Amino acid sequence: MSVLARSVGNAFRNKVRTAAVVAVLAVAIGLALAMLVANQAVGAKVQELNASVGTVLTVNPAGGQGFEGGGEPLTAEQAATAADVPNVTAVVGTKALRLRNAAEAAAQAAAGTQAGPGGGQGGPGGQTTTTLTTILTAAVDAGTLGARNQDSSGTTAATGSTGSTGTTATTQPARALPITATGTGAEVDSTGKALELTSGTGLGDYTAESTKALLGTTLAEKNNLKVGSTFTINSKTFTVAGLFDAGTAFGNNALYVTLPTAQTLAELPGELSTMIVTVDSMENVDAAKTALQNALGTDKADVTQGQRNLETAVTSLDSVKNISMVAFIAALGTAGLIILLIMVMLVRERRREIGVLKAIGAPNRTICLQFVLEALVLVALGSVVGAVLASFASGGIASALVSSSTGTTAAPAGQRGGGFAGAAGGLPGGQGGPFGGASQLLTSVTASVSPGILAAGIAAVFGVAIIGALVPALLTARIRPIEVLRGE
Structure with a gap:
């Protein structure tokens, strides 16, 4: 044997x-x-x-962040200046917009109410912008938190007048949350990480105008859209090229178009809401941050590290x-x-x-x-x-x-730190918690x-x-x- x-x-x-x-x-x-x-x-x-978060710096207008604050908007010339800073490997410009449902906007106008969140005065980076309308319906219900935000913005619940026959009142129609539309120069989210497409393809050349768009999965589901479907923004027709999953309810209530397309929709050519700057390594982040701030000027731009608590x-x-x-x-x-x-x-x-x-x-x-x-x-x-x-x-x-x-710590569904616009310049995909947008990755x-x-x-x-x-x-x-x- x-x-x-x-x-x-x-x-x-x-x-x-x-x-x-x-x-x-x-x-x-x-x-x-x-x-x-x-x-x-x-x-x-x-x-x-x-690789995807630790080497990312975010540039916002000095005094402005997301849809809040003030200051002067960023420009394409500043993006070119940022790209020349040592150890910087990529600069992605973005233009953030808010979209209101056209039917809801018409009802608000008929009721004579004021513009609330997503309305005409709170633009990206603290700028004044024109209200954009869309046939899309937001995928996130306003809920208690949305109602509080609307009240704090000065909206009125009802209007009334007294006549010979008594008092008449007009009740404000229920307000839906706005939809975040982001024009981006590359297929990345607020952390500089590539968008995770669940179906379809990207937008092709992100430096050229296009009638294609990427939709969050829940936004597409809410509006019964799929790859190849169409919708409108300010009467301009867009085709759904792909669907993405940002990992959060807020992030998926959003859409992406190319940067020039967003600038054209806002009628603000060459203007940026924020810039996502990628550094070649974590060791060079601090030096690049200082050099970037000096190149752009402290009175023109605020440079922050994408995730301040990433080291922890x-x-x-x-x-x-x-x-x-x-x-x-x-x-x-x-x-x-x-x-x-x-x-x-x-x-x-x-x-x-x-x-x-x-x-x-x-x-x-x-x-x-x-x-x-x-x-x-x-x-x-x-x-x-x-x-x-x-x-x-x-x-x-x-x-x-x-x-x-x-x-x-998890944020409530449909909400993230800083209200409608987080520290990443109003891009979808951000989260609250001790590690900010890194929480989702962790x-x-x-x-x-x-x-x-x-x-x-x-x-x-x-x-x-x-x-x-x-x-x-x-x-x-x-x-x-x-x-x-x-x-x-």
Whole structure:
């Protein structure tokens, strides 16, 4: 009988014990693999944060931010100046607009009410702009928070007059929330990260006028639109080129057009609401920020880091990464200890068998190979079950580790920090919470058991198993046959 066949047979000699050993090993191996997967997922998230958020600076008009404040608008000439700053790799200009439903605007006008949120005076960057109308209906209900914002803007609930027949009153029609339309020079959101398209394509040349648009998924669903459907803004017809998912209710109540298109709609050619500046590396962000501020002038522009708390976020994720690696090593060590104890027990049970094999001339390497192969059979069975357990548990473990470390706070659905316009210049996709727009990235860690990670984890387990099986086998194999048989 070959060594392999004898090893497989010995592994199943006691089926109850084999099942118990495989179950214990499966738990240890599954935990080790889950921690390794979590470690890889968190490491990938740190790289994503550094690449897509950590190197982004936001430029707003000095004294203006989003749809609030004052100051002078940014220009295309300033964008060219920013692009010449050392360590700056890209500058994306944006133009933010607010759209009101045409029917709702007409009802408000008929009722004689004042312009509220999304109306004619609160333009991007604190500018005065003309109200834009659309056939689209907002995907987010005003709710209690929207009603409060409208009241604080000076809207009136009713108007009345007294005549000979009494008092007549006109009730203000229910006001819907505005829709954020953003003209952008590239397919990116407020963090500088590429828009996540769920269907369709981008807008092609973002530096040219176009009648194509990208819609948030919930906005498209609310208006029964899909790729290829059409809608109007100020009587101009647009075609839905693609749908995107910003990850928030507010962000998905928005649409994107090319930058020149938005400037034409606003009748403000060459004017920008904000600029998204990408730096070549995190190490150069501070220097680039200072150089950018000096080049544009403190009286002309405010330069802020896209995520001020990103360093804290990355530090937290690095801690999670280290914890998951320590847990992987501990689980791997536990699996090795289990194998070592099992093999010590098996070797002691088979001392007589070892003595007989040595008496008939079996070399030490054959005896050691037999026990190593037996251990590997048990580990292989445990690895199969452990891999299945890891595939189900790794995602939850990674999310739990990240959530407990970052402690991010979620904003109410349909709202984000700073009212209608957050710190990112009024672009959709922003969030409140301690890490701002990075919160979405932090809470979206995706852990998947890839073949490479699985192979690396199982290889480590097999390596530990070989060591655990060799140690007791070598110690016993060195004993002379006569001593083994006499002890029996």
